[in-house]
Amino acid sequence: MTLDAEYVLPLRWPDDAGLDELVGYLTGLRDLIDVTVVDGSSPELFARHARALPAGVRHLPVAPRPGRNGKVAGVMTGLHAARHEVVVIADDDVRYDEGALRAVVGMLDAADLVRPQNVFSPAPWHARWDTGRSLLNRALGHDYPGTLALRRRVLLDAGGYDGDVLFENLELIRTVQAVGGGVIAADRIGVARRPPALRHFLGQRVRQAYDDFAQPARLLAELSVLPLALASLRRPRRLLLGVAGVVALAEAGRRRAGGRRLFPATASLWAPLWLAERAVCVWLALGARLRGGVRYSDGRLLRAATPLRELRRRTGEHPRHRSDAGATT
Structure with a gap:
């Protein structure tokens, strides 16, 4: 049908x-x-x-x-x-x-x-x-x-x-x-x-990191990863514990909401590599922000997204959430 x-x-x-x-x-x-x-x-x-x-x-x-x-x-x-x-x-x-x-x-x-x-x-x-x-x-x-x-x-x-x-x-x-x-x-x-x-994947790394400017808490957390990793270079055990923690966190995401059916068992092992990339690219994104925004088409975009509170203020509306709003399935 x-x-x-x-x-x-x-x-x-x-x-x-x-x-x-x-x-x-x-x-x-x-x-x-x-x-x-x-x-x-x-x-x-x-x-x-x-x-x-x-x-x-x-x-x-x-x-x-x-x-x-x-x-x-x-x-x-x-x-x-x-x-x-x-x-x-x-x-x-x-x-x-x-x-x-x-x-x-x-x-x-x-x-x-x-x-x-x-x-x-x-x-x-x-x-x-x-x-x-x-x-x-x-x-x-x-x-x-x-x-x-x-x-x-x-x-x-x-x-x-x-x-x-x-x-x-x-x-x-x-x-x-x-x-x-x-x-x-x-x-x-x-x-x-x-x-x-x-080639497209490689070209998107800084642009995807720039999305974090729409989520300030996440942005600050990711900006802290590179300094913390550099400070741990002389303490390999601490660095290895950090890597293990990232794998464990990713595995929790894989196991959540039926994720084991969607993602293979090895998927969590890639998370530290992605976070290492993001730890560098988020600083490059910060540099782009200071230059007026990330490159997009033939110009630059400064804003990643509008804060929810500002959107609510613009619309003059207050949330009328349905009983199931925000639910996961």
């Missing part, structure tokens, strides 16, 4: 290296859900995509919208054009199976936004490296996926979300929370995500 929902895929590609695989995915998806691709690629690539996409998949240009983050404009174009109240937003590397898609859509009977758990598939070494981040996020709260499901009216009534931030998914989540929307962290529902090319 076709879902009463819309799948919105914001797209902005510099080339078509993954087009055939994406077309194959959307060909299967269109039988489950109405699909809209919002394409901000160059005119030449836009025309090529229009010819390649399967029949039944709607293909739209991005409508102009304030802000330098092109993904936000793509998402908002898709939300305004959606033919259904329930919308699944997914990056171009996200790959739902039928079970996960039906599960996140069904959860919107009890919430305004659902955030599932992304899992890299396949998992080359750099994807396993980045999985360490996901496990630590799960241990300390929730991971941030490249896909969300929501009731579109909540976000449209809020006037959309800010397009001048880097961490756009967090901005969207906080905007829904700011107007009292209920959010479910569906940590048990794994949604496949294709890993980036190695």
Whole structure:
């Protein structure tokens, strides 16, 4: 049975290296859900995509919208054009199976936004490296996926979300929370995500670290890792205990909310490597902040995301949390 929902895929590609695989995915998806691709690629690539996409998949240009983050404009174009109240937003590397898609859509009977758990598939070494981040996020709260499901009216009534931030998914989540929307962290529902090319992965390290400016407590904790590690170099035992502690914390994240079904037993061993990378990149991100922001497209973005309290003040709303808001499943 076709879902009463819309799948919105914001797209902005510099080339078509993954087009055939994406077309194959959307060909299967269109039988489950109405699909809209919002394409901000160059005119030449836009025309090529229009010819390649399967029949039944709607293909739209991005409508102009304030802000330098092109993904936000793509998402908002898709939300305004959606033919259904329930919308699944997914990056171009996200790959739902039928079970996960039906599960996140069904959860919107009890919430305004659902955030599932992304899992890299396949998992080359750099994807396993980045999985360490996901496990630590799960241990300390929730991971941030490249896909969300929501009731579109909540976000449209809020006037959309800010397009001048880097961490756009967090901005969207906080905007829904700011107007009292209920959010479910569906940590048990794994949604496949294709890993980036190695070159792209390497180019994203400082930019991802810059997201921490949206979470000050986390930022301070990560800034402290490098000085503490350097101070422990003459005390190898202390350093080894620290590494073991990071592995244990990641393992707690793997075991939480059915994570052992989603992540292999060796996944926790990659967490110290990821944290070592972040310990350096967060200082590079701080340097970028002092220079006016992290590089994005042909400019810089200063803000990672807007604090929740500021969003609530802007909307003039007080949280009207549903009974299940913020629940995990």
